[in-house]
Amino acid sequence: MSKTDREEALRLLNAPLDLTGATVDTEPSQVKIVHSVRLEPTASERLFAEAERRGVTPSALLREIVERALAPAPDAETTVTVRLADLHRALDNAIQRAA
Amino acid sequence: MVDEYYVWDDASYDAVAAAGLDWRLVQLILRTRPRIRTHIGAVLRVVAQAPDGRWIIVSLIEQEDDTYLLVGARELDAAESTAAQRAIEGGRR
Numbered sequence: 001m002s003k004t005d006r007e008e009a010l011r012l013l014n015a016p017l018d019l020t021g022a023t024v025d026t027e028p029s030q031v032k033i034v035h036s037v038r039l040e041p042t043a044s045e046r047l048f049a050e051a052e053r054r055g056v057t058p059s060a061l062l063r064e065i066v067e068r069a070l071a072p073a074p075d076a077e078t079t080v081t082v083r084l085a086d087l088h089r090a091l092d093n094a095i096q097r098a099a
Numbered sequence: 100m101v102d103e104y105y106v107w108d109d110a111s112y113d114a115v116a117a118a119g120l121d122w123r124l125v126q127l128i129l130r131t132r133p134r135i136r137t138h139i140g141a142v143l144r145v146v147a148q149a150p151d152g153r154w155i156i157v158s159l160i161e162q163e164d165d166t167y168l169l170v171g172a173r174e175l176d177a178a179e180s181t182a183a184q185r186a187i188e189g190g191r192r
């Protein structure tokens with residue numbers, strides 16, 4: 001996609017409506033959204049580093065982070081299993097932030 | 100059923116807001132049926148009626164098969180809305 005394409009799309013948007021060659025859709029389609037997000041360089045670097053550490057792509061990691069952030073909060077009595085390394089890391093981060 | 104991907108970036112939300120529209124409305128318009136589609140080169144325009152009766156046009160760029168970047172949207176004026184209504188009614192026959 002070029003800058004020209006975007007300019008053309010905006011020109012056509014603001015031009016008087018022309019329905020020449022238009023078709024009418026009545027059948028539903030499966031709509032999926034691609035969220036394009038710009039991150040600050042430091043956030044990007046941290047994302048890359050964590051993705052590399054986990055052996056996943058940055059996109060897969062972003063998907064996981066978003067799904068986790070939006071998941072319903074577990075019941076306080078729920079038992080969860082975490083990796084010991086992740087627990088240590090979380091504790092170290094909390095201690096550093098508190099220091 | 101065909102999968103369609105709509106790409107929203109920061110410029111998409113900015114353009115929708117600049118047109119005085121709520122992004123949630125534009126998301127709804129893209130899912131609405133019936134709708135009118137016109138392809139001109141890489142540009143796809145979608146027209147559909149919102150629940151409140153307004154007719155909205157959305158302009159997108161095809162990035163790859165069935166994947167479209169949202170560039171902007173606006174409300175149709177009265178004459179355009181009438182033309183859109185007629186097109187929908189004609190398309191249903």
